[in-house]
Amino acid sequence: xxxxxxxxxxxxxxxxxxxxxxxxxxxxxxxxxxxxxxxxxxxxxxxxxxxxxxxxxxxxxxxxxxxxxxxxxxxxxxxxxxxxxxxxxxxxxxxxxxxxxxxxxxxxxxxxxxxxxxxxxxxxxxxxxxxxxxxxxxxxxxxxxxxxxxxxxxxx
Numbered sequence: 474x475x476x477x478x479x480x481x482x483x484x485x486x487x488x489x490x491x492x493x494x495x496x497x498x499x500x501x502x503x504x505x506x507x508x509x510x511x512x513x514x515x516x517x518x519x520x521x522x523x524x525x526x527x528x529x530x531x532x533x534x535x536x537x538x539x540x541x542x543x544x545x546x547x548x549x550x551x552x553x554x555x556x557x558x559x560x561x562x563x564x565x566x567x568x569x570x571x572x573x574x575x576x577x578x579x580x581x582x583x584x585x586x587x588x589x590x591x592x593x594x595x596x597x598x599x600x601x602x603x604x605x606x607x608x609x610x611x612x613x614x615x616x617x618x619x620x621x622x623x624x625x626x627x628x629x
C-alpha cells in the first residue's frame with residue numbers, strides 16, 4: 474500500500490487512499506485502514522478543543538480548526554487540523570483532509586465530497602449517524618472556505 478504520509482509527515486493524498494481502498498477486498502480491512510489514517514493525524518492542541526471548533530451534528534465529539542494561509546489574499550489556502558473521540562471518525566477526518574487541506578478556498582468550494590466519497594464506497598458502509606457526522610464536517614469545511622473568501626480583497 475502507498476504510504477507517503479509516513480515518509481513526509483503529510484497526510485495521504487486522496488488518490489493514494491483510493492488506490493489503497495481498491496487493494497483491500499474486505500470491509501473489515503478497510504475500516505482498520507481508515508482507523509490507521511486517523512492515528513496518523515497530527516494531534517489537536519488542547520487550545521483548539523474549543524466550543525467554537527466543535528462540529529455540530531456529529532454523534533461523536535469532533536473538533537475542526539481551520540488555519541488560513543494567505544488570509545486577505547485573493548486565494549487563501551486553508552489548512553485544517555482536527556480530532557475526535559472516536560477512532561473511525563478520526564480516520565474520516567483524515568480522508569476529508571486529503572480532499573481539502575492545503576487547497577485554496579475557492580477550490581474547496583468546487584470539490585464534490587459526495588462524489589469523491591462515493592468513489593470509496595464509504596458512505597454506504599457507514600451507519601446513518603456516521604454519515605450525518607461526515608456531512609456535518611463537510612458543511613463546516615465549506616462554510617470556513619466561504620468565510621475565508623468573503624475576507625479576500627477580490628470579493629470586497
